[in-house]
Every structure is written in C-alpha cells, then in structure tokens.
Amino acid sequence: MSADELSVVIVGGLHADARRAAVERLLAEAPGSVALHHDLSTAVGGTVRRTVRDRTGVTDTGETPLVNDCACCALREDLVPELERLAAGGLTRLAVVELWDSVEPKAMAEVVAASGLTVSSVITAVDPALVLPYLANGDDLAERGLAAAATDQRTVADTFARQLEYAPVLAVADSPEADDEDRALLAQLHPTARRVPIGSGHPGNPAGAPAPSAQSAPEAPARETTPAVDAATDAGAGAAAGPEAPRSPLLEAAFAGFDIEAAAAAQHPACALLPVEADECGVATLVWHGRRPFHPERLYAALEDLTCAAARSRGRFWLADRPDTLLHWDAAGGALCVEAAGPWLASLPDAAWELVPPVRRAAAALDWHPEHGDRCQHLVFTSPALDRDGLTRLLDYCLLTDAEYAAGREAWSRLPRPFDTFLEV
CATH class of the missing domain: 3.30.1220.10 (CobW-like, C-terminal domain)
Structure with missing residues (x-):
C-alpha cells in the first residue's frame, strides 16, 4: 500500500473519555484500522511513549526522546515515520491518530499533510456537559499537568476553544449530564461543524474543570461490547465488503476528506468563519x-x-x-x-x-x-x-x-x- 492509499484521521480534544470512545468506535467500525497515541505525560522522564493498537488491543509500543525539551516536538518527529511504516506495510487502510489531551489538531494535521500522507478528516471529541466548564477554566495547562513543553503558556480554555473550532467534525458523546443549554452552546460555538454521535462516553475531568454533576456514568471497560458497538461493527464490516454498503455517520465522517488550506483560512482572523446571530x-x-x-x-x-x-x-x-x-x-x-x-x-x-x-x-x-x-x-x-x-x-x-x-x-x-x-x- 502506498502513502496515498492510507487515510489518516486525527482525533483530538481535552475531553479524554469522549475522545477515547470515538477512537474505540472507529477501530470497531473500520476493519484493519489501527490507532496511534503518543502519551506526553511521560515527558517528565525525558521521553514520549508511543502506543499502537487495533480493535483487539495493543500491538506495539515504543519511546522517543524529547526534542528541544519539547514533548510535542517529539510527537511531530515520531508520528510521520510511524504512519509511513503503516502505509508501507500495506495492511492498514485507516490510521487513527489519537492526540494527547492538550495537543492541538491544526499543527498535527499540517505535519501529516506536509509529509504527503492523506488527512481524511480531523475530529474533535466532545462531551456537551463539559463545554462550558472547560471554556470557563482559565488555569494554565502546566498547573493541570497538561503542558506540552516547559515553555507552554496556554490555558485550558483557549486550548479547548481552538481544538473545538478547528475541526470540521465533532464527535459528540451522549452524556446524561448534558442538557439543552449545553447542546445549544456547542452548536453556537461551531455552527458549521458536522456533529456525529458516538454513544455513551463516561464523563471525565482530566483538566480539573468542575464536574457538571455529582453523578457520573459508571466506569466502563475500554473495550466495552454493546448493541451499538455490535451494530457499528457490522456496518464497518459491510463498508469493507463493497462501496455500496452503508457506513455509520462516524466512519463516513472519518473518510469525508479534509482541506488543510481551507481549515487554516477558516481560523485566520482576517477571514475566519465566525458564528452567526x-x-x-x-x-x-x-x-x-x-x-x-x-x-x-x-x-x-x-x-x-x-x-x-x-x-x-x-x-x-x-x-x-x-x-x-x-x-x-x-x-x-x-x-x-x-x-x-x-x-x-x-x-x-x-x-x-x-x-x-x-x-x-x-x-x-x-x-x-x-x-x-x-x-x-x-x-x-x-x-x-x-x-x-x-x-x-x-x-x-x-x-x-x-x-x-x-x-x-x-x-x-x-x-x-x-x-x-x-x-x-
């Protein structure tokens, strides 16, 4: 398989549980897909840990040293060779790049596209109940253990806002804590985004934002088997069987196509696609x-x-x-x-x-x-x-x-x- 036959979908977002749910669903729906994740929390030890997994579990792990004392730089240096290795192997049709919490999708999408690989979509996973708490969280990422470098001065709020607004697709968790106000806020913040459901995602609080409710969904195993996942898996298998077979909304969004230049222009202050009244x-x-x-x-x-x-x-x-x-x-x-x-x-x-x-x-x-x-x-x-x-x-x-x-x-x-x-x- 050549590089142009491998599709790369980037999935990010500070809402870690929603992000993981979206990635697991893509692995279940797309036969032969793999997910790559670089854990930047290990940077304090001087390395970034890489994990590669498919729908059955972890298939490979490795470490890469920091570059200029920057974990995010190490991610950039390591990601493209791993994707090229998958493309050369000829067995992977969809590579799901699961970004670490505070990594912003714009930089990663541009790095992947510049290498000649095909970015088929950029998706930010969202729990609607956590949108307002995260937008209101002015804490520095460093205070929450989420900084990507020693010089990282971003805050939880501005990082989340950019993650949300860059992606043309939002994978929306079915959060029991979310109400109509939460969903209206999400829709108004990014009205042009394609919103696709990913089912239940147990709410988490990795950025230290106040929890929207004292109650939370029970912890579910990472490879939960539910009727929704079974149906999605069947749909994914059908998608592999022939071009006429239906795809789930999430899988369809993963192959929808992505225009790097248009996405950058939509964020530029001079021509940004801003919300409407x-x-x-x-x-x-x-x-x-x-x-x-x-x-x-x-x-x-x-x-x-x-x-x-x-x-x-x-x-x-x-x-x-x-x-x-x-x-x-x-x-x-x-x-x-x-x-x-x-x-x-x-x-x-x-x-x-x-x-x-x-x-x-x-x-x-x-x-x-x-x-x-x-x-x-x-x-x-x-x-x-x-x-x-x-x-x-x-x-x-x-x-x-x-x-x-x-x-x-x-x-x-x-x-x-x-x-x-x-x-x-």
Whole structure:
C-alpha cells in the first residue's frame, strides 16, 4: 500500500473519555484500522511513549526522546515515520491518530499533510456537559499537568476553544449530564461543524474543570461490547465488503476528506468563519459590527468587562491610533489575547494584492466600505445568559464619537496608546 492509499484521521480534544470512545468506535467500525497515541505525560522522564493498537488491543509500543525539551516536538518527529511504516506495510487502510489531551489538531494535521500522507478528516471529541466548564477554566495547562513543553503558556480554555473550532467534525458523546443549554452552546460555538454521535462516553475531568454533576456514568471497560458497538461493527464490516454498503455517520465522517488550506483560512482572523446571530435555550450569540475605529483608551478601559461578558468571544477589530493594522480578538476562560494579524488590505498598494490568497481577498470584498475598505469591527460573543443590550451599548461607547471621528487620522494618531503593552510595540 502506498502513502496515498492510507487515510489518516486525527482525533483530538481535552475531553479524554469522549475522545477515547470515538477512537474505540472507529477501530470497531473500520476493519484493519489501527490507532496511534503518543502519551506526553511521560515527558517528565525525558521521553514520549508511543502506543499502537487495533480493535483487539495493543500491538506495539515504543519511546522517543524529547526534542528541544519539547514533548510535542517529539510527537511531530515520531508520528510521520510511524504512519509511513503503516502505509508501507500495506495492511492498514485507516490510521487513527489519537492526540494527547492538550495537543492541538491544526499543527498535527499540517505535519501529516506536509509529509504527503492523506488527512481524511480531523475530529474533535466532545462531551456537551463539559463545554462550558472547560471554556470557563482559565488555569494554565502546566498547573493541570497538561503542558506540552516547559515553555507552554496556554490555558485550558483557549486550548479547548481552538481544538473545538478547528475541526470540521465533532464527535459528540451522549452524556446524561448534558442538557439543552449545553447542546445549544456547542452548536453556537461551531455552527458549521458536522456533529456525529458516538454513544455513551463516561464523563471525565482530566483538566480539573468542575464536574457538571455529582453523578457520573459508571466506569466502563475500554473495550466495552454493546448493541451499538455490535451494530457499528457490522456496518464497518459491510463498508469493507463493497462501496455500496452503508457506513455509520462516524466512519463516513472519518473518510469525508479534509482541506488543510481551507481549515487554516477558516481560523485566520482576517477571514475566519465566525458564528452567526443565535438565541436558543438560554444561550445567545451576538455578532457586533462597527464601521468606525475604537478609541484605544476607552476600549482598553472596557477590556475586563468585555472579556468576562461571554464564555467565548473572538473576531477582528481596528484602533484609531493604528488604522492600518488588523487586530485579532480571542477570549476564553476570562482571559483575552490581542494580537496584530498583519495589515488591512485597504492599506496595501494595489500591486501587493496579487500576493494575497484569494480567500482573503474574498473576505475583504464582503466587508468593503467606500471610505475604509476592509477595515471593520467584527466581534462575536457567545454565552449562556448573554446581556446583548448591555454588551452592545458598551461596544458602541468604545467607538470614536462624531467629533473624534471628524478630527481625522492625524488627530487619531495622537491618541493614547495603551495597547502597546498587549502588542509589545
């Protein structure tokens, strides 16, 4: 079997029990499939432990040393050779890469694709009852034993948000603790995702998030045999028998195909596929637009209130004192990250537009304004009990007033620059 005949599906997520349930189901449904997992918790001893298993159990184990004191770097170095070995063996049609808790799928998908292997899907496994607790968890990964390197400064909340929003497929556990609000929150955070059920997944709490309920499902053996699994196995065997045989939703999603460039573009601040307005089961999403720039001092003073107003907020914005810089807003777990994401296209000379990816030009065209070009405020806030009116009033208050706007760019350039501390200018 050549590398282009091996399909690689990446399954990740901080909800470890849901992730394991999704992987076990794929192994049961796809005959001849294997799962690779690199356990980064062993990095304290200087190595990362690799496990390869199929539906019957572990078939191979090994260790790889850290690279530059980084467990995630070791994973990158070891993963592709293992996948190439499986492809050369000719016996594996589907390789399921089960990522360790805090490993983000974007980096791994790009590493696998760059090697010439086929990434057939990226799936994040989710327990709906744990979505809000994890989004609200501002703890550093290092505090929870989940850091991938000594320099890893990510938090539980921002890591979970990126895992959730990158994947086009969400494998959703049937959690007895989840209610309609939990499911509405998940749907609004990633409305374009394909959500496929994976049956029962016993809830876990590896990141130290507060448990949604004092009751939890009983512990089940890793290779649980249930009617659902039996049916899935039959469906998987049928899938192997011929192209016309039906596949389960999860197995179908695993072979659906994955576009690396489109996935990256969907996360880029300039052309991100942000959620739309919604209001259901006590969860709301506010999409706020503005055509004037923010007054930097007023916005800076409002940051704490804006960051804490929603479980998740993201988008792009512009400040009056730096009108040519596209700024990225990314908040979860009560913490905000503001980063410069390059220039607005309107600030570039015409000749430079040829160097800009088509998807970026298309996104700019959708926001184009006769005076400001693609400069705009586009922020999205999603949360239970969202105060839409209060949030809108606060955001509007942070924009330039009529008089400030009329003063023009020269006057704007003399405004205070409190965001220099964020942007390290």
